[in-house]
Amino acid sequence: MKRRKFYTFISLFGISLTLTILIVLTAFIDSLLAPDYPEVHRNRSLYVQRVKLLDQTNNSSSINPLSPFFIKTYIKTLPLVEKVSMATMAVPMNTYLNGQKGKVSIKYTDAEFWDIMQFNFLEGKGLTLENVDKSDNAVVITGDLRDQYFGKNQPVVGKTLEMDDIQYRIVGVVEGSPITAVYAGGDIYMPCSLDKSPQKTGELSGRYHAIILAKSTNDLSNIQSDFINMLHKVPLGNDKDVAQRKLGKSERSGDGFEPDTIVAHAERYSESFTSNMIDSTSSDTIFFTILSIFALLFMLLPALNLINVNISRIMERASEIGIRKAFGASAGTLTVQFVIENVILTLLGGFVAILLSTLVILYVNAKGIGPIKTMNLNINWFVVAVAMVLSLVFGLMSGAYPAWRMSKLPVVEALKN
Amino acid sequence: MITLKNIEKVYRTDTIETLALNNINLEVSKGEFLSIMGPSGCGKSTLLNIMGLLDEPTKGGIQIDNQSITSFADKKLSAFRNQKIGFIFQSYHLINDLSVLDNVELPLLYRPSVSASERRDLATKALEKVGLSNRMKHYPTQLSGGQRQRVAIARAIVGNPSIILADEPTGNLDSNMGNEIMEILENLNKSDGTTIVMVTHDENMAKRTHRLVRLFDGSQVA
Ligand SMILES: Nc1ncnc2c1ncn2[C@@H]1O[C@H](COP(=O)(O)OP(=O)(O)OP(=O)(O)O)[C@@H](O)[C@H]1O
Ligand SMILES: [Mg+2]
Numbered sequence: 122m123k124r125r126k127f128y129t130f131i132s133l134f135g136i137s138l139t140l141t142i143l144i145v146l147t148a149f150i151d152s153l154l155a156p157d158y159p160e161v162h163r164n165r166s167l168y169v170q171r172v173k174l175l176d177q178t179n180n181s182s183s184i185n186p187l188s189p190f191f192i193k194t195y196i197k198t199l200p201l202v203e204k205v206s207m208a209t210m211a212v213p214m215n216t217y218l219n220g221q222k223g224k225v226s227i228k229y230t231d232a233e234f235w236d237i238m239q240f241n242f243l244e245g246k247g248l249t250l251e252n253v254d255k256s257d258n259a260v261v262i263t264g265d266l267r268d269q270y271f272g273k274n275q276p277v278v279g280k281t282l283e284m285d286d287i288q289y290r291i292v293g294v295v296e297g298s299p300i301t302a303v304y305a306g307g308d309i310y311m312p313c314s315l316d317k318s319p320q321k322t323g324e325l326s327g328r329y330h331a332i333i334l335a336k337s338t339n340d341l342s343n344i345q346s347d348f349i350n351m352l353h354k355v356p357l358g359n360d361k362d363v364a365q366r367k368l369g370k371s372e373r374s375g376d377g378f379e380p381d382t383i384v385a386h387a388e389r390y391s392e393s394f395t396s397n398m399i400d401s402t403s404s405d406t407i408f409f410t411i412l413s414i415f416a417l418l419f420m421l422l423p424a425l426n427l428i429n430v431n432i433s434r435i436m437e438r439a440s441e442i443g444i445r446k447a448f449g450a451s452a453g454t455l456t457v458q459f460v461i462e463n464v465i466l467t468l469l470g471g472f473v474a475i476l477l478s479t480l481v482i483l484y485v486n487a488k489g490i491g492p493i494k495t496m497n498l499n500i501n502w503f504v505v506a507v508a509m510v511l512s513l514v515f516g517l518m519s520g521a522y523p524a525w526r527m528s529k530l531p532v533v534e535a536l537k538n
Numbered sequence: 539m540i541t542l543k544n545i546e547k548v549y550r551t552d553t554i555e556t557l558a559l560n561n562i563n564l565e566v567s568k569g570e571f572l573s574i575m576g577p578s579g580c581g582k583s584t585l586l587n588i589m590g591l592l593d594e595p596t597k598g599g600i601q602i603d604n605q606s607i608t609s610f611a612d613k614k615l616s617a618f619r620n621q622k623i624g625f626i627f628q629s630y631h632l633i634n635d636l637s638v639l640d641n642v643e644l645p646l647l648y649r650p651s652v653s654a655s656e657r658r659d660l661a662t663k664a665l666e667k668v669g670l671s672n673r674m675k676h677y678p679t680q681l682s683g684g685q686r687q688r689v690a691i692a693r694a695i696v697g698n699p700s701i702i703l704a705d706e707p708t709g710n711l712d713s714n715m716g717n718e719i720m721e722i723l724e725n726l727n728k729s730d731g732t733t734i735v736m737v738t739h740d741e742n743m744a745k746r747t748h749r750l751v752r753l754f755d756g757s758q759v760a
Contacts, residue, residue, distance in 0.1 A: 448693070450647075451612055
């Protein structure tokens with residue numbers, strides 16, 4: 122009696138745990154991939170993050186973000202696009218802000234960036250074409266930065282922000298974006314025309330990425346093929362001085378880098394997300410691999426445990442099966458009995474899991490985790506449904522199958538156990 | 539009622555073969571009260587299990603109510619067991635997770651025609667017959683050996699089967715209780731015409747039955 126309650130509890134716990142992990146995990150992945158503040162147009166956007174140049178005779182290559190020239194000349198002119206924005210990734214750096222030493226992330230953007238991203242403005246507005254064209258010392262800052270340097274909820278538009286002895290006029294204050302919105306995040310946004318990093322004319326490599334906004338999702342694949350065709354027309358002769366690395370083991374020193382091949386992709390958000398993981402530095406890749414393996418193990422252990430417990434639960438009841446058969450239960454009736462028990466158990470487990478994950482998600486959304494202050498996790502009901510169906514199926518297989526096998530045994534055999 | 543023809547049962551393990559029953563021919567007529575005796579290990583339980591369709595013989599045929607059982611599919615066999623046979627096991631075989639009352643109701647659970655309240659009534663009556671109506675809410679682990687035996691008897695008689703197969707039903711009881719159980723069985727045999735086959739070690743009990751079959755080393759000796 123006690124023993125069976127124990128097994129049932131373990132089994133229920135196993136189902137709940139497995140499903141909870143699955144639900145929370147997918148909520149995380151979903152929140153990374155789903156259109157989310159402020160990148161609400163992820164579904165009809167393409168992302169060009171970097172360009173790879175290859176010199177096959179010299180056996181060397183370079184991978185870099187794009188130059189403004191590349192984006193303006195070749196990407197903004199693609200047919201079918203509604204808008205193309207360019208921006209740098211926010212780079213954290215040490216600066217003197219209003220006389221205080223601090224670390225802030227600075228992002229250079231064009232005006233289109235403010236149309237594609239749908240920021241919530243606490244005050245003012247985004248950078249305009251005029252700001253960019255005239256190289257205004259204008260900045261947009263986040264509410265957090267404002268609270269830190271000007272006082273909580275102080276009106277600051279029109280005020281100046283002094284950064285490394287240069288005066289900037291604040292034109293807008295936005296609600297900060299989650300750390301997961303990698304293309305939007307930053308503390309201070311400046312016009313790209315203020316970016317003083319050296320750039321040769323006609324060079325393709327730079328420090329910008331482009332976000333292509335299509336008129337509709339249907340245009341995305343056409344734009345992708347237009348993009349590939351466009352690459353054939355791009356002259357490659359101006360990138361002789363970019364940092365390159367050797368391909369393969371050949372130790373030939375690169376005297377002149379003469380790129381003969383260009384590789385670049387306009388990717389959908391999910392693709393850009395995964396290619397980021399794959400292309401990142403090797404230590405990052407190892408980190409992600411380890412993380413994935415851990416996640417898998419974490420999922421696998423309760424699953425295996427569940428099967429095991431289910432089988433033990435049935436074995437434990439071998440003699441019960443024998444007794445019931447001796448008094449007239451057929452193999453079919455018994456199997457149905459176990460199937461119903463398992464279904465109820467799984468549904469109960471699913472219910473507990475939904476409850477638990479809701480708690481976890483509410484907690485994470487309220488408190489954030491680690492450096493991530495604002496999270497917006499949601500339960501993916503499709504995943505819940507699939508997970509429930511899956512655990513029903515394998516709950517049935519691991520429960521009903523041994524029950525069916527047992528009930529096929531001659532009664533005396535079952536009674537012996 | 540029960541006809542066994544050339545029954546042979548061989549237990550095979552990897553290393554040894556045990557001939558548990560050797561060419562048994564037995565005819566039990568309707569309404570007969572038969573007892574089986576023999577030394578431990580001679581095959582009494584094996585024979586009873588085969589009669590009760592709980593085990594399959596290695597060779598030979600069984601007929602119950604003039605129907606050859608060998609051809610029955612699981613579903614038909616189950617229904618047949620449920621309707622015709624009440625089994626009393628040597629080691630009780632109660633379900634420990636169920637209360638005494640639920641244990642006794644068990645055979646009726648597999649009769650769709652019996653309602654829940656009828657089940658309750660019939661089980662209560664069966665428990666009254668074996669003198670256990672004051673233990674209905676108990677669980678088997680809370681009962682003595684003799685009490686468990688009586689629950690097992692109540693379960694066997696609750697469905698009013700035409701055959702009762704009893705494997706040492708009085709083995710764990712004192713002579714008073716044993717007598718009472720024997721009276722219950724005799725009563726069922728007389729008033730309801732229930733066919734009873736009983737394994738026993740007790741010559742006195744055996745004498746009270748219509749016929750005695752003796753087994754020795756798997757063979758019928760008398
Ligand atoms: N599953 C089995 N595997 C192998 N041998 C078995 C098995 N079941 C019974 N036997 C053997 O068959 C023979 C008959 O066993 P059975 O249980 O029928 O004896 P019994 O007459 O009921 O004895 P007891 O009076 O002790 O209950 C015994 O020798 C036993 O060892
Ligand atoms: Mg025996």
